[in-house]
Amino acid sequence: MYRPPPPPNMSKYAISSASLLFVICYACSILVFNIESDDFGNNKKNTIPLIPISSTQANRTTNSDRCRISTVNGNLVDKIVNFTSAINESSWRNDISHITSGSKSIFYIYNPRNIYHVRDEILVRIQARDMQGRNKTFGGDYFRARMVSPARNASVNPNGIVDRGDGTYDAHFTIRWPGRSDISVILVHPAEAVSVIRRAIQQLPNRLVYSGLFVAPWNHQVKETVPCDVIPPEGRICNYSDVRVYAPWYCRKPSIENLQCSHLNDICSYDSEARRKVEQITTKDERELLTQMKIPLWSSTSLTASERVDTCEPNLSLCNLRHVPRDMYAHGYFLQDKWHPFDCKSKHFERNEISKCLTNKRFYIYGDSTGRQFMEYLLKYLTGFKTIEDENENLGPHKHYHPQHNITLFHVFHGMPFRTGKCSSFREVRYVSNELDQLEGGPDLVILLSLWAHFQKTSLFLYEQRILGILDAADRLLKRSPGTSIIFKGANTRQVGDFFWTVSSTDWIAYQFELKLRQIISRSSVNVGFIDAWDLSSAHYSEDDIHPNDVILGTMIDQLLTHVCM
Structure with missing residues (x-):
């Protein structure tokens, strides 16, 4: 495990050898970016990742599908095409009509059937086209897809999207509910915009x-x-x-x-x-290109599925958050705005059950505003809290206490870097690892860590090292105080505005950081949990928002409380 070197015995404000080492490593990471890979770990062949899954993963059978799945299409792709980008920069710069167009691209169900049943698998083929309606001949576009039923408040992500490298993409779905469902696809970024973001x-x-x-x-x-x-x-x-x-x-x-x-x-x-x-x-032209994002494809594709005669309820255990999915495909679905994981059961907590679960507990949140939302949600739904500390609006610390149930809620920001658009006191900057080292834990302490949104404007190298340092501190805390619950919350999808936000905070960048976070945690031996906010926020039929709505947020809190109290 990564062990940060001890502070050097030098003047407080001189450049230390360790600090110099960081600068050298940071410069090397940029050099490697230029020569061997980009800052997101793609190889020197200029690979543009989409959702890197194999056909086996795309057509996988989960524990919850043990009743029986009818495979409609089988393995249509032998392997993911880890293609070399064939973008001709000069061609689209000289003629923007070569850029992938969301309004011209199409999608359809591959090998459609007359009759569908719940748990059938379908494949949706996406054909990318340029602004003149010509088929694209290379990949690299960033598409997202969903199956949605407005009548049932239901939605689900595909099991994966395979970039075939020839301008076509395969989205693999499993039908999860009976009745009519619509397929929707959006072009988050054309391949040409992704190349600008990377540069x-x-x-x-x-x-x-x-x-x-x-x-x-x-x-x-x-x-x-x-x-x-x-x-x-x-x-x-x-x-x-x-x-x-x-x-x-x-x-x-x-x-x-x-x-x-x-x-x-x-x-x-x-x-x-x-x-x-x-x-x-x-x-x-590039800035204009960067503002055209999350464009819906206007194909009208729907299906109607019947419930199976051989319906059965799989015997699933309650969810815990110990498993960190390294992939980014679907792990559950919404039905009547309730989350149904594929491989486990997640309990929904009513207001009185939330109070009972958190009684005599300290709930400490370290990180950005998407973590602070958990505290704000609980303050809204549980009455009786008294404010103990409420300092800087953005950085905190914020502390609230419920005398009847002996519940403490606490939030403080994760330290530099931060983006608030204004000035904040440097004396209020705290780092998560230092905060964890000062805690006495135990079964009464629940810790939520949310670090992602403000790091996307910096180096992936810096982010990786910070997370490793936090895991090291979490390990020390768990050894001091066994029984402490420590949970990471991953990134969620968000709305983005103009060109500047696209190169700073787009979902494409968040996706790369999220993959790195999952990789680090899954390789670690530290006993921490993980909330898959990406699957929840991208699967729900509502619009993307940096601060997800109460349905999504409540689902994350249900997962956390199931992990802690059941």
Whole structure:
């Protein structure tokens, strides 16, 4: 397991050998990005990942399908085509009609049948076409698909989408409910946009601009604003890195005499300056391309399925969160807005059951606002909490206590990097590993970790090291206090606006970070749980949102409470 090196015995604000090592590693990761792979682990053949599954995975049988599945199409693809991108940059730049078009692309059920039953498998073939309606001849487009029944408030993801490398894509579905269902497909990004995103990440590994505000304690009118970042800015620097938890942070040393490194007061994040940098490395056509995302394909494809005569209820155990799926395909479905996992049973908790489950427990949340949502949900649905601490709106800490049930809710942000669009006190920056090392755990302590949204604008290398450091701290806590419940919440899909947000926070980037998170946790021996927020948010028929609606959020809380209390 990754063990961060101890802090060097050097001056507090000098560049330490460990900090220098980070800069070298960070630079090497960018160099490797250019030569052997991109920042998301794709090989030097310029592979554009979509949903890398094999046909065996796409047609797999889960435990819940042990009653019987009727395989309609069998193995139509021998193996995933890990293709070399055939994008001709000059062709689409000279003629934008070559770009994949969501409104021109089509999809249909491959080898349709007259009669369908629940648990039948179907294959939906997607044909990518350009703006002139011509079939594309190479892959790399980022499609998402869903099967939906508005009448039943039901929806499910495909078992996987296979990029065939020739402009066609196969989405494998299993029918999960009787009645009419509609298939929907969206083009999240055409392959040409993905290539622009990849290049922008390569040229701008950090797509957010920070500054630090230094204020003289003897005179608050004496102040100076300087650039800060996870890599050292030019000139003399102040080093605030926490090497032990892998949290690099630097600011340029103030030029005003007598302003010291210890006088750093606020850290500010700016979209405007970062936006300007993205504009400098992209053309007008590219920026326009980046704004065209999540375009629905207008094919009308539906089917009607009958319930089977041989219906049966598989004998499933209650879900726990110990299994971390390394894949990104479907693991359950919504029906009447209730989540039904394929391989286990998830209990739905009513209001009084939530209170009973959390009685005499401490629920500590570390991370971004998608983790803080759990606290906000509980405060909304459970009355009687008293606010103990409510500091910085974005960073926290926030603490609430329920005297009747002896429940403590606590949230604090995960430390740098963060993007708030305004200034926050540097003294309020806390790192998760340090927080875990200060805790005394036990069966009464439940910890939720949510780190993803703010890291997408930085290096995948930095994210990996931070997660490894947190797992190390979690391991120390579990050895000190067996019985502590520690759960990671993964990334969820989100709405995205203009070109800047596309190269900073698009689902394509989130997807790569999510794969890395799952890989790290699944390889670790540390006993932590995992909530698959990606499957839940992408499967639900509602619109994507960085802060999922109460149906999705309530499902995640049900999963957490099932894990903790059942």
